[in-house]
Amino acid sequence: MNGFKYYTPTKVVFGENTESQTGKLVKEFGGKKILIHYGGGSVIRSGLMDRVKASLDAEGLEYVILGGAVPNPRLSLVYEGIELCKKENVDFLLAVGGGSAIDSAKAIGYGVYNGGDVWDFYDYKRVAKGCLPLGVVLTLSATGSEMSDSSVITKEEGLVKRGYSSDYGRPKFAVMNPELTKTLPDYQTACGVTDICMHTMERYFVNGDTLDITDSLAEGLLRTVMANGRILAKDPSNSKARAEVMWAGSLAHNGLTGCGTDGGDWMPHKIEHELGGLYDVAHGAGLAAVWGSWARYVYKDCMPRFKKFAINVMGVAEEGTDEEIILKGIEAVQDWYRDIKMPTNIRELGVTPTEEELVEMAHKCAVGVNGCKGSAKLLSENDMLASLKGAM
Amino acid sequence: MNGFKYYTPTKVVFGENTESQTGKLVKEFGGKKILIHYGGGSVIRSGLMDRVKASLDAEGLEYVILGGAVPNPRLSLVYEGIELCKKENVDFLLAVGGGSAIDSAKAIGYGVYNGGDVWDFYDYKRVAKGCLPLGVVLTLSATGSEMSDSSVITKEEGLVKRGYSSDYGRPKFAVMNPELTKTLPDYQTACGVTDICMHTMERYFVNGDTLDITDSLAEGLLRTVMANGRILAKDPSNSKARAEVMWAGSLAHNGLTGCGTDGGDWMPHKIEHELGGLYDVAHGAGLAAVWGSWARYVYKDCMPRFKKFAINVMGVAEEGTDEEIILKGIEAVQDWYRDIKMPTNIRELGVTPTEEELVEMAHKCAVGVNGCKGSAKLLSENDMLASLKGAM
Numbered sequence: 001m002n003g004f005k006y007y008t009p010t011k012v013v014f015g016e017n018t019e020s021q022t023g024k025l026v027k028e029f030g031g032k033k034i035l036i037h038y039g040g041g042s043v044i045r046s047g048l049m050d051r052v053k054a055s056l057d058a059e060g061l062e063y064v065i066l067g068g069a070v071p072n073p074r075l076s077l078v079y080e081g082i083e084l085c086k087k088e089n090v091d092f093l094l095a096v097g098g099g100s101a102i103d104s105a106k107a108i109g110y111g112v113y114n115g116g117d118v119w120d121f122y123d124y125k126r127v128a129k130g131c132l133p134l135g136v137v138l139t140l141s142a143t144g145s146e147m148s149d150s151s152v153i154t155k156e157e158g159l160v161k162r163g164y165s166s167d168y169g170r171p172k173f174a175v176m177n178p179e180l181t182k183t184l185p186d187y188q189t190a191c192g193v194t195d196i197c198m199h200t201m202e203r204y205f206v207n208g209d210t211l212d213i214t215d216s217l218a219e220g221l222l223r224t225v226m227a228n229g230r231i232l233a234k235d236p237s238n239s240k241a242r243a244e245v246m247w248a249g250s251l252a253h254n255g256l257t258g259c260g261t262d263g264g265d266w267m268p269h270k271i272e273h274e275l276g277g278l279y280d281v282a283h284g285a286g287l288a289a290v291w292g293s294w295a296r297y298v299y300k301d302c303m304p305r306f307k308k309f310a311i312n313v314m315g316v317a318e319e320g321t322d323e324e325i326i327l328k329g330i331e332a333v334q335d336w337y338r339d340i341k342m343p344t345n346i347r348e349l350g351v352t353p354t355e356e357e358l359v360e361m362a363h364k365c366a367v368g369v370n371g372c373k374g375s376a377k378l379l380s381e382n383d384m385l386a387s388l389k390g391a392m
Numbered sequence: 393m394n395g396f397k398y399y400t401p402t403k404v405v406f407g408e409n410t411e412s413q414t415g416k417l418v419k420e421f422g423g424k425k426i427l428i429h430y431g432g433g434s435v436i437r438s439g440l441m442d443r444v445k446a447s448l449d450a451e452g453l454e455y456v457i458l459g460g461a462v463p464n465p466r467l468s469l470v471y472e473g474i475e476l477c478k479k480e481n482v483d484f485l486l487a488v489g490g491g492s493a494i495d496s497a498k499a500i501g502y503g504v505y506n507g508g509d510v511w512d513f514y515d516y517k518r519v520a521k522g523c524l525p526l527g528v529v530l531t532l533s534a535t536g537s538e539m540s541d542s543s544v545i546t547k548e549e550g551l552v553k554r555g556y557s558s559d560y561g562r563p564k565f566a567v568m569n570p571e572l573t574k575t576l577p578d579y580q581t582a583c584g585v586t587d588i589c590m591h592t593m594e595r596y597f598v599n600g601d602t603l604d605i606t607d608s609l610a611e612g613l614l615r616t617v618m619a620n621g622r623i624l625a626k627d628p629s630n631s632k633a634r635a636e637v638m639w640a641g642s643l644a645h646n647g648l649t650g651c652g653t654d655g656g657d658w659m660p661h662k663i664e665h666e667l668g669g670l671y672d673v674a675h676g677a678g679l680a681a682v683w684g685s686w687a688r689y690v691y692k693d694c695m696p697r698f699k700k701f702a703i704n705v706m707g708v709a710e711e712g713t714d715e716e717i718i719l720k721g722i723e724a725v726q727d728w729y730r731d732i733k734m735p736t737n738i739r740e741l742g743v744t745p746t747e748e749e750l751v752e753m754a755h756k757c758a759v760g761v762n763g764c765k766g767s768a769k770l771l772s773e774n775d776m777l778a779s780l781k782g783a784m
Contacts, residue, residue, distance in 0.1 A: 001407065001408070001631065001632065001635050002407070003405075003406055003407020003408060003410060004404075004406050004407065005403070005404065005405055005406070006403075006404040006406065007403045008400055008401075009400075009401040009403075011397070011398075011399045011401075012396075012397065012398040012399065013397055014395055014396050014397070014398065014651070014652075015393065015394070015395020015396065016393070016395060018395060178393075211632075211635060211636060211639065212616050212619075212620070212636055213612075213613065213616045213617075213636045213639050213640045213643070214639075216612030216613065216616045217609050217612050217613070217643075219612065220605075220608025220609050220611065220612040221605065221608065221609070223608060224604050224605045224608045227604075228604070239393065240393065240603075243393050243603060243652070244603060244604055244605045247603065247605050247606075247651060247652070248605045251605070251609075256648075259406070259639060260406075260635070260639070
């Protein structure tokens with residue numbers, strides 16, 4: 001048995017109008033001077049920002065505001081946020097938005113707390129000793145960053161996209177009102193749903209010991225998210241489906257679906273990070289584009305898990321050889337991507353890397369991956385290149 | 393949609409020999425002077441207490457020790473623990489044992505922190521404003537108290553058994569080594585497995601809104617626990633099954649399997665509390681004894697959930713009327729109780745309440761239940777009596 005640690009201290013407050021509780025939650029966790037960090041103008045146009053401010057005002061809390069976090073959030077804005085926090089004596093961060101705003105806020109928090117160059121953490125040169133406390137008002141179901149220990153930042157110089165994980169980065173609270181996600185473009189909703197599934201699938205496709213209890217949760221989560229992703233592709237204003245997907249998004253990446261494994265196989269994520277760094281494609285779409293090729297490249301080294309997945313998650317009948325069952329399962333995932341209008345290869349993403357660029361991405365991936373290079377199959381730089389080429 | 397709060401701050405450290413990390417964890421959460429609280433002598437005879445002490449010694453931590461927590465833990469020992477903590481300036485509680493030691497420690501923590509008579513909380517007369525921090529070294533998979541907000545204490549005078557729930561009572565950490573549960577008597581293992589299932593089933597049988605994502609987790613958990621309960625009934629030393637059940641026990645009662653419902657229907661637990669208070673029967677066995685009668689008494693008011701449960705958890709084929717499917721599902725649960733050697737009625741528990749005693753239990757239950765008296769079906773005192781009589 002693999003031992004494990006499970007630590008999800010984030011207080012979740014889920015439901016309609018829960019954003020009105022933001023001020024009380026900030027106070028509960030000791031915040032006095034807050035940096036509100038957000039992305040684009042949609043949270044302002046929708047009126048959400050005004051409601052959040054009113055909730056802080058009602059508790060007599062002071063705040064400064066920094067917008068501009070973009071998908072694949074940038075290091076330069078993180079530096080700006082760190083300086084602003086120091087200047088304004090900020091003691092609490094409040095991310096209002098999706099994974100970009102949250103991840104950017106986490107990086108700001110590491111920078112303020114630890115001093116020095118915050119990129120060191122993302123470059124595996126230092127380990128954080130703490131983080132400014134952080135709360136979240138979530139507007140997008142996708143990254144799970146609202147409960148997770150991870151954040152991903154892109155350094156403009158060299159377009160390097162890297163993740164850093166630390167328990168210190170787990171938010172103190174997360175306010176989740178699924179109604180807020182109804183105004184999202186359909187493409188972003190589908191990208192989010194894909195990311196959620198991938199967080200669980202990458203914990204699932206492993207070699208070595210596993211726990212049935214973890215599998216049963218992961219499989220149930222995946223079936224539910226896939227079904228509700230299909231519902232939202234046709235009926236984006238379906239409140240119940242919005243709620244199902246939002247809560248699943250948090251559970252998919254807070255650690256629950258990986259307890260008792262070796263930690264998972266994160267190669268599709270790592271390969272996508274190179275695409276996202278170089279082409280700035282949407283993360284979820286990038287994952288969908290590279291997954292099928294990765295799965296076909298590695299499944300022979302991880303047959304029992306791919307077979308179990310095909311049967312228990314994708315509903316493939318237990319007929320024929322194991323390989324036939326597995327390939328039907330992989331095909332069923334790609335059918336699902338098509339149903340929710342996600343790409344199944346890199347060209348469908350709208351980008352056409354040259355041979356040289358593919359080689360460069362494989363190299364950056366192999367160099368950038370710190371630690372495990374796969375569990376379903378251990379990948380060399382050549383394997384990463386082959387997997388990328390297969391996704392063209 | 394029902395909004396919900398989800399808050400599980402307990403740091404879980406799961407796996408073999410994890411008890412050696414106890415001292416470090418106590419220190420991480422600020423403990424300096426510890427009360428080690430335990431139940432019977434088994435933790436001493438097994439050598440566990442020595443290993444825990446060595447782990448505290450290694451961190452230079454001071455401690456005093458109080459044993460004697462019994463199943464259906466007693467208020468008098470709680471009072472004794474409170475006095476000991478005050479006298480010794482204890483600032484951290486460490487429960488080494490199962491639910492009895494943990495629940496007793498929680499009550500001690502409420503008493504020390506809040507002053508006054510600690511029974512007030514269990515008698516719904518006061519609300520706790522805090523609790524002494526608490527860590528757990530778990531030796532029994534059952535109550536889920538190692539991650540839950542609840543504790544149950546029995547007052548000797550009048551044999552009154554009552555629960556109190558507060559987030560302040562959630563342990564700071566839980567050390568879980570499933571190997572430690574291998575020495576348990578089979579009866580206690582089966583009682584624990586039953587309790588685990590009931591914590592999830594009582595969240596499942598509700599009216600009103602639910603979330604599919606929660607159902608999928610609950611159903612997966614129940615299937616896994618039932619399968620592994622059967623394995624342990626034949627092969628008590630099966631390490632993997634021990635791990636499956638231990639982790640499921642925590643997830644079954646930390647709130648996860650109830651997100652998005654009205655809070656659940658806790659009447660089988662409440663009815664059992666009266667049996668446990670009066671006859672001191674094992675909690676899990678008491679639950680098994682009263683559940684079938686309760687289910688048959690209420691299912692007509694909650695048909696969709698009982699049907700879904702029969703199909704998705706108990707594997708009943710979708711043939712015949714809804715009522716036939718439901719009754720097959722209830723029968724399948726009772727077959728499972730028989731397989732793991734649990735009773736399916738009160739007589740099989742070895743007690744034979746008189747008519748007067750049944751009336752008394754129903755009355756104490758109706759008076760003692762604070763708030764909801766059922767969701768699958770709202771129960772009057774007469775309904776409680778009928779459900780009890782049906783379980784004879």
